[in-house]
Amino acid sequence: MHDPFHLPGVSSTITEAIGAVAGILTTASFTPQAIRTWRSGSEGLSWTMLAMFGSGVGLWFVYGVLRNSLPIMLANGLTGLQVAFLFGMKIWRR
Numbered sequence: 001m002h003d004p005f006h007l008p009g010v011s012s013t014i015t016e017a018i019g020a021v022a023g024i025l026t027t028a029s030f031t032p033q034a035i036r037t038w039r040s041g042s043e044g045l046s047w048t049m050l051a052m053f054g055s056g057v058g059l060w061f062v063y064g065v066l067r068n069s070l071p072i073m074l075a076n077g078l079t080g081l082q083v084a085f086l087f088g089m090k091i092w093r094r
Contacts, residue, residue, distance in 0.1 A: 011060075016069070016070070016071055019069060019071035020075075021070060022073070023071045023072065023074060023075025026075060026079065027075045027079050030079055030082050033086070034082045034085055034086060037089050038089065041089075042086065042090040045086060045090060050083060050086055050090070051088055054089070057079045058076075058080060060072060060075075060076040060078060061073060061076035061077055064076060073087070
C-alpha cells in the first residue's frame with residue numbers, strides 16, 4: 001500500500017531522525033516554562049492556553065500511535081507530562 005506521507009527518495013530512517021530531532025527541540029523548548037513555573041508560580045499561565053496546548057499535545061500523541069511513530073509518541077508524551085505538571089502547579093499554587 002502506498003504511504004501518502006512518504007516522499008520518494010527519503011528513507012524512513014531519515015524521516016524518523018527528523019521527527020526525533022523535532023521532538024527533542026519542541027519538548028526541550030517547553031522545559032524552561034515548567035522550571036520557571038516551579039520557581040515563580042503559575043500566575044502568568046492561562047488556563048485556556050494550557051487546555052488548548054494540552055489537547056493538541058494529546059492529539060499529536062494519538063497521531064503518533066496511529067502512525068506508529070516513536071519520535072512523535074515520545075516527544076508528545078514527555079510534553080504532555082510537562083503540561084500536566086503545569087496544570088498541577090496552577091491548582092496547587094492557587
